[in-house]
Amino acid sequence: MTKPYVLGIDIGGTNTVFGIVDARGSVIASGAIKTAKHPVFEDYIDEIYVEATKLIEANDAVGKIGGIGVGAPNANYYTGKIIDAANLIWKGELDIAAQLEAKFGIPVAITNDANAAAIGEMTYGAARGMRDFIMITLGTGVGSGVVANGQMIYGADGLAGELGHCIVRRGGRPCGCGRCGCLETYTSATGVKRSALEFLEASPNVPSLLRNIPSADLTSKDVYDAAIQGDEIAKNVFEFTGRVLGESLADFAAFSSPEAFVIFGGLAKSGEMLFKPMREAFDKNALSFHRGKVKILSSELKEADAAVLGASALGWDAMRLADTNNTL
Amino acid sequence: MTKPYVLGIDIGGTNTVFGIVDARGSVIASGAIKTAKHPVFEDYIDEIYVEATKLIEANDAVGKIGGIGVGAPNANYYTGKIIDAANLIWKGELDIAAQLEAKFGIPVAITNDANAAAIGEMTYGAARGMRDFIMITLGTGVGSGVVANGQMIYGADGLAGELGHCIVRRGGRPCGCGRCGCLETYTSATGVKRSALEFLEASPNVPSLLRNIPSADLTSKDVYDAAIQGDEIAKNVFEFTGRVLGESLADFAAFSSPEAFVIFGGLAKSGEMLFKPMREAFDKNALSFHRGKVKILSSELKEADAAVLGASALGWDAMRLADTNNTL
Numbered sequence: 333m334t335k336p337y338v339l340g341i342d343i344g345g346t347n348t349v350f351g352i353v354d355a356r357g358s359v360i361a362s363g364a365i366k367t368a369k370h371p372v373f374e375d376y377i378d379e380i381y382v383e384a385t386k387l388i389e390a391n392d393a394v395g396k397i398g399g400i401g402v403g404a405p406n407a408n409y410y411t412g413k414i415i416d417a418a419n420l421i422w423k424g425e426l427d428i429a430a431q432l433e434a435k436f437g438i439p440v441a442i443t444n445d446a447n448a449a450a451i452g453e454m455t456y457g458a459a460r461g462m463r464d465f466i467m468i469t470l471g472t473g474v475g476s477g478v479v480a481n482g483q484m485i486y487g488a489d490g491l492a493g494e495l496g497h498c499i500v501r502r503g504g505r506p507c508g509c510g511r512c513g514c515l516e517t518y519t520s521a522t523g524v525k526r527s528a529l530e531f532l533e534a535s536p537n538v539p540s541l542l543r544n545i546p547s548a549d550l551t552s553k554d555v556y557d558a559a560i561q562g563d564e565i566a567k568n569v570f571e572f573t574g575r576v577l578g579e580s581l582a583d584f585a586a587f588s589s590p591e592a593f594v595i596f597g598g599l600a601k602s603g604e605m606l607f608k609p610m611r612e613a614f615d616k617n618a619l620s621f622h623r624g625k626v627k628i629l630s631s632e633l634k635e636a637d638a639a640v641l642g643a644s645a646l647g648w649d650a651m652r653l654a655d656t657n658n659t660l
Numbered sequence: 661m662t663k664p665y666v667l668g669i670d671i672g673g674t675n676t677v678f679g680i681v682d683a684r685g686s687v688i689a690s691g692a693i694k695t696a697k698h699p700v701f702e703d704y705i706d707e708i709y710v711e712a713t714k715l716i717e718a719n720d721a722v723g724k725i726g727g728i729g730v731g732a733p734n735a736n737y738y739t740g741k742i743i744d745a746a747n748l749i750w751k752g753e754l755d756i757a758a759q760l761e762a763k764f765g766i767p768v769a770i771t772n773d774a775n776a777a778a779i780g781e782m783t784y785g786a787a788r789g790m791r792d793f794i795m796i797t798l799g800t801g802v803g804s805g806v807v808a809n810g811q812m813i814y815g816a817d818g819l820a821g822e823l824g825h826c827i828v829r830r831g832g833r834p835c836g837c838g839r840c841g842c843l844e845t846y847t848s849a850t851g852v853k854r855s856a857l858e859f860l861e862a863s864p865n866v867p868s869l870l871r872n873i874p875s876a877d878l879t880s881k882d883v884y885d886a887a888i889q890g891d892e893i894a895k896n897v898f899e900f901t902g903r904v905l906g907e908s909l910a911d912f913a914a915f916s917s918p919e920a921f922v923i924f925g926g927l928a929k930s931g932e933m934l935f936k937p938m939r940e941a942f943d944k945n946a947l948s949f950h951r952g953k954v955k956i957l958s959s960e961l962k963e964a965d966a967a968v969l970g971a972s973a974l975g976w977d978a979m980r981l982a983d984t985n986n987t988l
Contacts, residue, residue: 464816478915480815485808487917488792489949492808494914497947502907509947579830586822587806587915589815619825619837621817 335398338651339384339438340644342445343367343404345419348376350384351637352393353644357456359637361391373422374431381435399654400432400440401646403448403639408490412442418508439654441646445469445639447484447493449596449631450477451649452642458594458632465592466584467631468495468577470599473508474516474523480588496520500580518576521598524552527569540565556602570605577606578613585614585622596631596638603630663726666979667712667766668972670773671695671732673747676704678712679965680721681972685784687965689719701750702759709763727982728760728768729974731776731967736818740770746836769978773797773967775812775821777924777959778805779977780970786922786960793920794912795959796823796905798927801836802844802851808916824848828908846904849926852880855897868893884930898933905934906941913942913950924959924966931958 337360341350344367351362363383370376388394405417412429414420433440443451450467453459459467463482469475474496478485485492496516497509504513505526517523528542528550541558542550542565558566581593599606607628615623633641665688669678672695679690691711698704716722733745740757742748761768771779778795781787787795791810797803802824806813813820824844825837832841833854845851856870856878869886870878870893886894909921927934935956943951961969 462816464820480808480813480820481811483809483811485916487808488790488919489917489953491949492792492915492917494917494947497914498911499907499945511945511947579827583826584915586825587820587912588813589817589820589822591816617827617839619822619839621819625817 334655335396335651337393337396337398338644338647339388339397339400339436340640340642340647341380341384341400341402341432342448342639342643343402343420344639345405348380349640350380350387351640351644352387352391352397353641353647355648357641359640360393361387362637362640363387368421371421373426376422377428377431377435380432384436397436397438399647399649399651400436400438401448401643401648401650402428402432402440402442403445403643403646404428404442405445407442407444409441409443409447409484409486410490412440414442439650441650441653443484443486443646444475445642446475447477447486448642448646449475449633449638450479450493450594450642451484451645452633452638453594453596453631454479455645455648456633456641458629459592462591464588465590465594466495466588467594467596468581470519470521470595470597472521474520478588480590495580495584498580498583500576515576515580519573519580519599521552524555524569524573524599525550527572528555528566531565531569531572535565538565542566552599556605559605567605570602571609573599574606574609575613578610579617581610581614581626581628582617582619582622585618585626589622590626592627592629594629594631596633600630662983663724663979665721665724665726666972666975667716667725667728667764668968668970668975669708669712669728669730669760670776670967670971671730671748672967673733676708677968678708678715679968679972680715680719680725681969681975683976685780685969687968688721689715690968691715696749699749701754704750705756705759705763708760712764725764725766727975727977727979728764728766729776729779729971729976729978730756730760730768730770731773731971731974732756732770733773735770735772737769737771737775737812737814738818740768742770767978767982769974769981771812771814771974772803773970774803775805775814776970776974777803777961777966778807778821778922778970779812779973780961780966781922781924781959782807783973783976784961784969786957787920790919792916792918793922794823794916794918795922795924796909798847798849798923798925800849802848806916808918823908823912826908826911828904843904843908847901847908847927849880852883852897852901852927853878855900856883856894859893859897859900863893866893870894880927884933887933895933898930899937901927902934902937903941906938907945909938909942909954909956910945910947910950913946913954917950918954920955920957922957922959924961928958929963
């Protein structure tokens with residue numbers, strides 16, 4: 333029997349947020365624990381179980397949760413494992429899906445944060461009803477999720493959709509992945525900061541509000557605030573960031589010809605400051621039949637809920653898959 | 661009832677080749693007509709019908725053809741139409757699937773040549789049993805077909821998989837598509853010729869066998885023959901071509917994390933001359949979890965049959981789809 337709720341769990345380096353979500357994408361209730369509190373991974377799973385169970389009981393949802401979806405760094409949909417996640421304290425392979433499933437007795441599916449965001453957008457957000465779209469997450473890094481033929485593309489190894497690591501400037505900026513010139517080094521929040529520092533250094537005689545902020549403290553938000561106030565260098569940084577992103581989207585469109593790109597994450601809130609140069613660069617660089625046709629949209633998920641919603645959306649998949657297996 | 665044969669029709673600018681194919685990918689019989697003979701498109705369809713019917717009758721295949729698959733330039737899987745194909749004499753929209761279906765009374769599916777090649781490779785060739793792979797066709801241009809989750813990616817508009825038009829050198833060589841720096845301008849047969857002419861001009865004092873051939877007559881085959889004989893410039897051209905291709909494959913892998921790339925077309929026959937620098941560049945530029953893991957394979961389809969086989973493979977899809985619709 334189909335149950336009315338799913339549980340979404342979003343695992344970040346600092347916080348683990350979980351929530352009970354209904355089919356329309358309303359977060360009924362949510363809670364959080366500190367991710368790094370337990371040196372032993374099994375103790376961490378225990379705390380999730382204890383705290384989520386309290387939440388489920390308090391909200392009269394016992395027996396009503398059909399599936400659990402987990403969004404986590406380096407999470408592999410096929411194996412149900414997290415492998416060598418740089419920002420988690422536990423190293424090696426973490427058999428998270430199996431452990432949660434054993435605890436809760438509810439089917440579990442996992443994927444990485446960016447894929448979870450894409451599934452969330454398809455289930456509850458801007459990509460509802462779309463069969464082909466690409467989600468781009470502009471955060472500390474650049475994540476992505478590719479949906480084609482109405483399905484998430486996981487690839488042969490469960491690690492597809494790493495568009496933030498397409499090389500957009502050969503021999504360009506060093507990236508955390510060990511290579512150079514990745515999209516992420518230009519269009520993440522960190523990339524915006526790097527551009528600002530580069531531009532300030534390249535034009536020492538151009539006055540800028542950003543010169544009042546120590547390099548170490550400078551954030552992409554500072555650059556945005558300065559750009560809004562008309563700061564020339566800050567405006568150039570957004571112009572450049574949007575252009576690199578638009579050029580890249582044009583190539584991504586050549587791959588899967590999506591109906592839309594959905595842009596999510598802190599930088600997406602920069603609005604036209606980012607979207608205008610991005611759209612212009614897309615139209616200038618895209619194949620003729622994509623120009624003016626592929627939509628470039630902002631995420632419709634509320635940012636506070638987005639991580640849990642994305643993870644939860646995968647819970648419906650877990651439930652359906654388990655139902656199908658049970659009836660076979 | 662499932663029928664034992666399909667008809668594959670490959671439409672090129674010069675020749676239209678068609679063949680009766682069985683489920684194991686054997687071409688039972690084939691024929692050809694001149695594509696540009698009839699100024700009126702309907703007369704061309706008539707001739708295909710007349711000639712293919714003769715072939716079907718001569719091979720005791722009347723009533724045994726379950727589906728017709730067509731590979732053609734600018735062919736849209738969703739609409740069944742060819743639109744503005746540069747190398748065909750009929751302009752505008754050609755309603756080819758509907759016209760063939762009306763003539764033959766057999767379900768018809770169409771797609772572009774590169775997608776047909778990918779489906780052929782998946783059905784009969786090197787990608788049998790793979791759910792995630794990318795086919796790259798190195799011919800006069802560079803075509804591609806992307807398969808993910810066991811399905812061809814057609815995209816929102818039926819025009820996905822234009823990897824030959826990913827921009828690999830921003831501001832690079834002018835491309836027939838009106839943009840600059842497309843992969844196709846470097847790694848097609850034409851691209852190899854362009855590289856050779858560039859390299860010859862850039863190093864006027866380096867002796868080369870290629871200097872004996874007038875520019876207009878030079879082909880990628882000449883460059884290959886010279887490279888085999890140890891010609892320095894010709895070897896550099898293949899080194900460069902393989903490198904650009906390998907770099908690009910590394911980015912494509914970040915997209916859909918395929919199990920393999922299958923390389924097809926005239927240049928693919930260059931063997932290690934092309935594959936060695938391609939593999940090296942792939943491993944140097946790919947994400948760590950792709951290095952040494954994603955296979956780079958040569959097509960297993962016999963070149964003489966490949967076009968018809970690719971098109972025919974889509975005929976099985978057309979048959980299945982019609983069967984499904986009939987039983988709904």
